[in-house]
Amino acid sequence: DQQVKQNSPSLSVQEGRISILNCDYTNSMFDYFLWYKKYPAEGPTFLISISSIKDKNEDGRFTVFLNKSAKHLSLHIVPSQPGDSAVYFCAASGRSGGYQKVTFGTGTKLQVIP
Amino acid sequence: KAGVTQTPRYLIKTRGQQVTLSCSPISGHRSVSWYQQTPGQGLQFLFEYFSETQRNKGNFPGRFSGRQFSNSRSEMNVSTLELGDSALYLCASSSKGATYEQYFGPGTRLTVT
Numbered sequence: 001d002q003q004v005k006q007n008s009p010s011l012s013v014q015e016g017r018i019s020i021l022n023c024d025y026t027n028s029m030f031d032y033f034l035w036y037k038k039y040p041a042e043g044p045t046f047l048i049s050i051s052s053i054k055d056k057n058e059d060g061r062f063t064v065f066l067n068k069s070a071k072h073l074s075l076h077i078v079p080s081q082p083g084d085s086a087v088y089f090c091a092a093s094g095r096s097g098g099y100q101k102v103t104f105g106t107g108t109k110l111q112v113i114p
Numbered sequence: 115k116a117g118v119t120q121t122p123r124y125l126i127k128t129r130g131q132q133v134t135l136s137c138s139p140i141s142g143h144r145s146v147s148w149y150q151q152t153p154g155q156g157l158q159f160l161f162e163y164f165s166e167t168q169r170n171k172g173n174f175p176g177r178f179s180g181r182q183f184s185n186s187r188s189e190m191n192v193s194t195l196e197l198g199d200s201a202l203y204l205c206a207s208s209s210k211g212a213t214y215e216q217y218f219g220p221g222t223r224l225t226v227t
Contacts, residue, residue, distance in 0.1 A: 032214070042220055043204055043206070045218070049214075093212075093213030102147075102212050104149075106156035
C-alpha cells in the first residue's frame with residue numbers, strides 16, 4: 001500500500017525553465033511534508049518542507065505547494081539549473097500508533113538539459 | 115560539524131549469513147533512522163531510535179533489528195540474509211525526529227550473493 005506516490009519516474013526540463021515535481025498521498029493523517037534531493041552515490045539532502053496548516057512555502061528557487069483537499073503537493077524549481085539534475089523524493093509524516101511516522105515516495109528523476 | 119557517517123560503504127555477503135551496519139549521527143542528534151532503498155521502491159523505513167529507545171518500526175521481518183548506544187551511534191543487523199536484501203541501506207539523523215528534517219549518510223551498499 002503506497003501511501004505516498006510520485007507517479008512520474010522521470011522528468012526532463014530545459015535549463016532556465018520551471019520544473020514541477022508532483023506527489024500524491026492517500027492518508028489524511030499526514031500533517032507535515034518534505035522534499036529531499038538525491039545525487040548518485042550520496043544520501044538524500046533535505047530541500048524544503050511544509051506544514052499542513054500552510055499551502056505554500058518558498059525558499060529561494062524552490063517552492064512547495066500543498067493542496068490538502070486534493071491530497072497533492074508539488075515542488076516548483078525556478079529557474080531550473082543543470083545542477084538540479086537528481087532524484088527528488090517527497091515524504092509525508094503523521095501520527096500513527098502513538099508515534100509520528102514518515103513515508104517516502106518512490107522518487108522522480110529530474111534531468112535539466114543545458 | 116561532521117556529517118552522518120556509515121560503515122562499511124560496500125559489503126558483499128552470501129545468502130544465509132548475517133551482517134551488521136554502523137551509523138554515526140551528527141553530534142547532538144539523538145534520533146537515528148534506517149532506510150532501505152531498492153530500485154523502484156523508494157526509501158522504505160526500517161526503524162527509528164531516539165535516546166537508545168526504538169520508537170517506531172516499519173514493515174520489515176524480524177530478521178532486521180537495530181540498536182542505539184548511549185553516544186547515539188546506531189547499528190543495524192540483518193540475520194539470515196536473502197537475495198532480496200540486496201539494497202542501499204541509508205542512515206539518517208535528526209535533532210527533532212524522523213518526521214522532520216533529517217540528515218542522511220552516504221549509505222551502505224549491500225550485495226547478497
